Structure formats: structure tokens, C-alpha cells
Amino acid sequence: MKAFGGGDLLHADRSLAGVALTPYQCISYALDRPGVASVFTGAHSLEELQMNLVYAEATDAAKDYATALATFPRMRWKGHCMYCGHCAPCPSGIDVALVTKLLNLGLAQENVPETVREHYASLEHKAGECLQCGSCEERCPFEVAAMQNMEQAARLFED
Ligand code: SF4
Ligand code: SF4
Known part of the structure; x- marks a missing residue:
């Protein structure tokens, strides 16, 4: 709505x-x-x-x-992922926008919901495959720390 x-x-x-x-x-x-x-x-x-x-x-x-x-002049978006996908393509094939969305959904709860964990498990390329090349961050219009997010997602979902 x-x-x-x-x-x-x-x-x-x-x-x-x-x-x-x-x-x-x-x-x-x-x-x-x-x-x-x-x-x-x-x-x-x-x-x-x-x-x-x-x-x-x-x-x-x-x-x-x-x-x-x-370009919104009255709001600060820096560092907040909008799930817009401008960071693609990733050389490892990671869908950075989706991984970040699942990471934020997982962090929003005390325990990661099973549906979120299952969705992550079904991804073809996971955050642990991140090469830390930085190209996603260069393309992100919102200066999101995408590499850090990939590390955090790998810890949350893959450890
Ligand atoms: S990391 Fe940046 S470019 Fe990628 S989805 Fe988030 S806001 Fe968009
Ligand atoms: S830093 Fe990681 S997630 Fe970002 S484009 Fe490179 S390999 Fe992909």
C-alpha cells in the first residue's frame, strides 16, 4: 500500500x-x-x-x-542498500542486491527465519564466493559497503 x-x-x-x-x-x-x-x-x-x-x-x-x-536533496541514503541492483554484474555471479536483502531480513530477527535461510541456501552463488574485488561498490550509487555485507552474509548463512 x-x-x-x-x-x-x-x-x-x-x-x-x-x-x-x-x-x-x-x-x-x-x-x-x-x-x-x-x-x-x-x-x-x-x-x-x-x-x-x-x-x-x-x-x-x-x-x-x-x-x-x-538525487533526493533532503534525505541521506548513503550506506543504505536500496536493492536496486546497480552493483551488478559480479564476477562471481553473486546477486548482491538479493544477498543484501536476505542479510537484512536475517538480521531483523533474533533468529534467522527458516524461509530466509532456505531462500539463501537455494542461491546459485553465495556470499562466500565474494572475491572482494570492489567492483560492486564502485557501481553502487548509495556507497553501500557491499564487500562487508558479503562477509557478514557468509558468516550468518554459511558458517
Ligand atoms: S549495494 Fe548499492 S547498487 Fe547494489 S543493490 Fe544495494 S544500493 Fe543498489
Ligand atoms: S566485491 Fe564480491 S560481491 Fe562485489 S563484485 Fe566483487 S566479487 Fe562480487
């Missing part, structure tokens, strides 16, 4: 961030949050509803919210 912040996020003058996002960017951001599988969107008109429905066919470039978020 509230993927558009009641519509405020779509307007620079109403958004707390002072920057307008597109509906696709808002939906994509909401769907990338840990544990979110679906998003309810509101619509004032048939036209708005149709625009939301074609999200499924939108290009990755149209859905990319990371660049817009990085």
Missing part, C-alpha cells in the same frame, strides 16, 4: 524529498523491499489504472528508481 505516498511522491512540490518519481519507479521501489510480494496502487481514473497495469511491461530503465533516489 501507499506506493505513491497518496500521490505525493509523484509531485516534486508535494513530496518530502522535493523530487518527483514516476509511478513505475514507486512500484518498483516498493516491490524491491524485503518481504514485499505485491503492491496495491490507487487510481483516480481509468487512464491512471491502465498506466499502472502496464508496469509489468515497463523496461528496466523506466523502473529504475536508484538514480532518482540518489
Whole structure:
């Protein structure tokens, strides 16, 4: 719910961030949050509803919210993973965004939930394969300590 912040996020003058996002960017951001599988969107008109429905066919470039978020003047995003995937590709094939999401889901609870542990176990390439090459960090618009996160994920899920 509230993927558009009641519509405020779509307007620079109403958004707390002072920057307008597109509906696709808002939906994509909401769907990338840990544990979110679906998003309810509101619509004032048939036209708005149709625009939301074609999200499924939108290009990755149209859905990319990371660049817009990085320009938000009134918020600090540094160091916070947005699960945007801009750090890809990893030479070891690690899905850094997904591993980081699972790491944060695991750390949010006292004990790592079984579903999270199983999801991690099903990954083709795990954090322990990180070469510490640093290329993901160079590409991250939010200056996330991705290499440190890979080390932490390996400790949490693989030890
Ligand atoms: S580490 Fe950076 S680039 Fe990669 S998913 Fe997180 S925020 Fe995006
Ligand atoms: S530092 Fe590790 S996770 Fe990042 S691109 Fe290199 S091998 Fe992949």
C-alpha cells in the first residue's frame, strides 16, 4: 500500500524529498523491499489504472528508481542498500542486491527465519564466493559497503 505516498511522491512540490518519481519507479521501489510480494496502487481514473497495469511491461530503465533516489536533496541514503541492483554484474555471479536483502531480513530477527535461510541456501552463488574485488561498490550509487555485507552474509548463512 501507499506506493505513491497518496500521490505525493509523484509531485516534486508535494513530496518530502522535493523530487518527483514516476509511478513505475514507486512500484518498483516498493516491490524491491524485503518481504514485499505485491503492491496495491490507487487510481483516480481509468487512464491512471491502465498506466499502472502496464508496469509489468515497463523496461528496466523506466523502473529504475536508484538514480532518482540518489538525487533526493533532503534525505541521506548513503550506506543504505536500496536493492536496486546497480552493483551488478559480479564476477562471481553473486546477486548482491538479493544477498543484501536476505542479510537484512536475517538480521531483523533474533533468529534467522527458516524461509530466509532456505531462500539463501537455494542461491546459485553465495556470499562466500565474494572475491572482494570492489567492483560492486564502485557501481553502487548509495556507497553501500557491499564487500562487508558479503562477509557478514557468509558468516550468518554459511558458517
Ligand atoms: S549495494 Fe548499492 S547498487 Fe547494489 S543493490 Fe544495494 S544500493 Fe543498489
Ligand atoms: S566485491 Fe564480491 S560481491 Fe562485489 S563484485 Fe566483487 S566479487 Fe562480487
